[in-house]
Amino acid sequence: MTSFLPPECLEKIFLILYNPLTASTNTATKDIHACTLVSRYWCNVSTPLLYSYPFQHFANLNSKSQQKDVQDYYKLIRTLLTCIPQSEIEEIINSKILPNEPISFSLKSSPTFDYGTFFHGLQLGSIFSKVHIDHDKIWMPSYIPTDTIPIRLTFELYYSIINHLVKYLSEFCKNLTILEIKLFTFNDENVQIKLMETLLNSFFDDSKENKLTGLKSLYFAISGNAGTQLMTKEVSNLSKFYANLSSFTKNLESLHNGKIISLEQANALSSLISSQKRLKSITLSQEDFFYSFTRTHNIQVFEFYNVVFNTLRTQSAWLEKLEFTLLSFQYLDQESLDSLCSLKNLKELKIMKCKFLDKLKVWTTHSHLSGLQVLEFTPDNYTQLHVDGDWLNKIFQFTSSSLKKLILDFKREIDQGFQLIRLISLHLHSLNYLVLPKLYPTELITILKSCIELVYLSTGLLEGGQWDQNLPSISKFIPNSVEKIQFREIHFLVDNRTFELFLKGCINKGVKLQSLEMTGKKKLDQKYYDIANQFGVKLIS
Structure with missing residues (x-):
């Protein structure tokens, strides 16, 4: 009689080979994938691990990636599409191409598992940004006769199928811990991606089980100049999503918000932040900073951020990591500044290409920053580095005994940065990790x-x-x-x-x-x- 290790023990062994939360590359899946091929029993235990966070391995996929990684990504899309009933995909195709003369499709084989039910991490930005028509032979289900699809309809059709895939994934995933959302718009007016509407219906339907109670990490961004093109309804749905999340999710540890495009969204984001029990990391980014001002006045955008800054004080006891990217502090009000000064447990601070840092001088000299261990800084304007240098000087003085990691990322021109080199050598004797711009030997x-x-x-x-x-x-x-x-x-x-x-x-x-x-x-x-x-x-x- 054959003896088996209990699945709980086998899973712990597999986690030594492959931990989906720490694996950062697709190559890391090689060993766990081999386990799925050993036996049916091993396959049943290892496959849920393999598909728990499948998209995170392709987060850095781009035109320079190795061909195998590109192909593996499209094979993943194809595998997930096989979980959708064939009749639903057929209906999409026929509605777009020949509504009166339906195409005859061959029958597909059933997938081994309903893979979407294994998901604990859902990255919805990569699905839209990385699916290309050029690779349709790989990712489109084999039962679809791609040669019969008119070229003029391919873009619209393919994104209709991907839309449907998103609906499937959001409806059938369970117990999400990571959710990444990136809103997209396309120049083709026939391509409609109603992502927020889909997520609202899938996650906050009263008749369905709440899948976001255990959510630990939320990443939200708006691609390119999409903030100026999104339909009013989609923007409103985004705010509703944040508002609903405030009621259903209380245990977020990490929150990334890329771009605020309305006061409604700012208020909803503030509500989300204040409703969390122990939020440890917050990133606020006005991604594509200049694009965001095409229809929204600068001062108005800054007021949006004052609303959010004022809420940070609610997480003062827990917040350890804070990142600001492409923000301006020109109109930072006193209440927002007081809120920043209340953050007494910050260990990591990232300031990336932000403007008017002199408005933060009171904060940088505040005793609550004396426990800072990590500082990463990229200036917005190299020619104004002397202003930022003065700001950094204050931080160096107040973190001299605590700062362990310093990253200064800027292209040095002539003698820019010489003062910073002197300040580092003067104050920061406890550093163990240091990244600097170009130096001369004496420096x-x-x-x-x-x-x-x-x-x-x-x-x-x-x-x-x-x-x-x-x-x-x-x-x-x-x-x-x-x-x-x-x-x-x-x-x-x-x-x-x-x-x-x-x-x-x-x-x-x-x-x-x-x-x-x-x-x-x-x-x-x-x-x-x-x-x-x-x-x-x-x-x-």
Whole structure:
């Protein structure tokens, strides 16, 4: 008699091979997919894991992705479409092409599982943005005779099918923990994507089980200039969705809102934030900042954000991560500023291409930011960096004992940033993770002398720095704690002898260097890899 491990034990073993919450690439599914092929019993236990968060593996899929990843994505769409009754797909096709002369379809085989019921994560933006007509031979169900479809109707027809797929997924998924929504509009007036209407009907129908009680992460964005083109009804449905979510979902930990396009939406978002028990991460982004002003006056948009900022105080006891992207603080009111100052447990702050940061000076000098551990900053206007530098100076002073990770992302021009290098070396001695713009050798040495606890260092190398002469001597100042170095934007070739002396100096000093990444226009030949191997360092280029 054959003995089996209980499914609960088998599932725990499979989670060691593949944890869907931490796997970031499609390659990570290889082992768990192999488990589905062992036996019917293993297949029944491993398949729900494989399809729990299927779209997250393709989040970074683009035109430069490997062909296999592209094909795997379209195969996933095809697999999900097979779960929809064939008659429903036939009805869509015939209504678009020949309503009076229906096409005769071959019968499809039934899918092994109803895969949508396994979903715990639903990413609805990628379905619309990544489905292309060029790949219809892969993702369209095999029983559909694509050759008979007129080219003039393909775009409209295919998105009608994808619309129906979204309806299926939102109706049959259960116990969602991650929901990502991205609203799209297309130039073709015949293509109507009523995403919010579909989600309202699927998630908040009184006759259906509430699937969003356990939701932990919500990501919402509006693609491109869609905010100026969305129908009034769709905008209203978005606000209703947030309002309903406030009643049904109380345990969000992460919230990303990309773009606010109406006061109604701002009020609904505020209600959603204040209704949560322990919201740990909030991202507010006016994505495609300038597009959003084509029909909405600037001051009005800023007022929308004041409404939301005022609500942040409701999460002051829990909020650990805050990110602002493409926002302007020009019209930040006192109540909003007081709300920011109430955030006493922030550990991570990201300021990405925001305007009028001088309005936040009171906040940055507030004692509640003294526990900040991570700061990521990208300036909006490089020519006004001195203003942002003053703002950063205040943060550096008040986080000198707590800040562990600093990322400064800007293209250095002439002497911009020199003051920041001095301030870092003056205040931030406890950093273990540091990303900087291009540096000269003397500036890098200044940083290395001061930041003696570094584990990771990333910087660009400025041309004209005589790196062939200076790089070997720089190795003397690398802290022994450094495990990974990244030299970016190298537009010149460092001599392989210089490269060898640098590594030799690091290893002889006792640096724990494990990997060295060198990226730029110049490609490294095999000699550099051989040298790195001699010192037990992994070279990446």
